[in-house]
Amino acid sequence: MSMTSIITGQALIGGRNVMGNGASFQAFDPSKKQAIEPAFHAVDAQQIDQACRLAQAAFDLFRATSDEQRAVFLDTIAQQILALGDDLIVRAMTESGLPRMRLEGERGRTVNQLKLFADLLREGSWCDARIDSALPERQPPRPDLRLRMIGLGPVAVFAASNFPLAFSVAGGDTVSAFAAGCPVVLKAHSAHPGTSELVARAIVNAVQICALPAGVFSLLTGTGNGIGQTLVGHPAIQAVGFTGSRQGGIALMKVAAARAQPIPLYAEMSSINPVFLLPQALAARAEEIASGFAASLTMGVGQFCTNPGVVLALKGEDFSRFYQRAVAVLADVPCATMLTSGIAGSYQRGVQNLAGHADISVLAKAQMEEGKGGPALFMTTGGAFLAQEALHEEMFGPASLLVECDDMDQLRQIAESLEGQLTATVQMDDGDLEQAQQLLPILERKVGRILVNGFPTGVEVATAMVHGGPFPATSDGRSSSVGTAAIQRFLRPVSYQNFPQSLLPAVLRDEPEFKIWRRRDGALTKE
């Protein structure tokens, strides 16, 4: 282990190592079922306050940096994460039970995400610069108006348990906040505190290398809802990014809304990601679709927010062929360690409840072991699914519910009955076009991403990605937590009226230093 990868169990408040004043806890190896050294300590209210005040003090300096300076900062974080080498992967494997290949892939995703946002900053159009020239001759005269987006202020980020790297300390929420010029106060997830500390050190190193104010980033350690509640309630915090349970997200939405100054909270919570098997596709490719579905369902022990939790098709021979193949493929998938004992316990309880449900048939159910999750496949009728909202609830793990619909009307009725979702998938062939066209307007209202002939797991970090959707998929369906669109969550517009050139922000001057796309008198131009 190198010097940079020594884990101390401390929080990092404005770049300083600080031992939390609260209760101690340890990371846990879910594979070996044993605690891991060293002990961590929860921060107390005064330490949270300190981190938030430092973030507030850093905000004006940080947002005054050029796009190039922040791009270099993001590139430097990526370099510092890679410099942690194998120590980071080994610690993340130990804390999460996830295999090496998955975590190496996730590190690559994290680094590429940082680079993508650095590219976004260098391209410059993120700030949505607009210029409406003065029209002094018009009656009434029009003033000179110029608009750009600025960061909201310090952002509180809650790391997700299921992506210890890509949705954690240097994950999508943190990176999009940094790109927007917002300092971040990060609540580490207690499922991987050591991994969090290592990545936090990489960020702190990057802050120092780039000579940024220390309050740009702080890492808060600890378990218990009090830390999150205090953080979201702190007056310095101006926005929140959260990935986790519906219960936790809703609790924090209430805190954000009840503040003297309410703030936006972007929570990504729960989704069952319906998969619609349209008749022609099912007739032509039932077995092939079933194999793809089973792989998507069981990838990462089903611990993805985009896991295909419900499959809808017309009852009949083709759907039978589909589920027979799915059952055969799932029979070969072993039980595997889940991220935490809490997640495994709630998955197993969910599977048990469904298995004992009067309106459910069990098609497949692995023998579960402590701390592990294995595949489970259930079936119900369209009528029962429509009548019981409890059957629409997310089961976080490799379980899915097949719904046999009487006809296409009932299938559309079910689509209409669903809550907001991150994704919907349509398996279709040319002959299904009309049915797909009828389904599409419903799905557009319900979900953030609609896929044709694929599976919902695997979320590309890209410009046109939407990882979001109406409540309860997220708390605010107008945004995305993955891809460059994520920066929009932490921005707001400011308009400058009749400003002298010398006082204008650089991007809004008549002759900007760098040519970026701007909307000048209504037309997009780089001139």
Ligand code: NAP
């Ligand atoms: P979680 O229990 O919601 O916790 C996420 C983070 O929020 C943790 O840092 C937690 O802090 C904090 N938190 C939770 N409830 C809070 C509250 N009422 N007030 C203040 N802070 C609160 O999520 P999890 O531990 O990752 O997993 C539990 C379940 O969440 C899973 O079984 C799954 O159903 C769901 N989940 C969904 C996704 C998704 O992508 N949508 C991802 C992961 C998990 P403390 O733990 O320190 O209290």
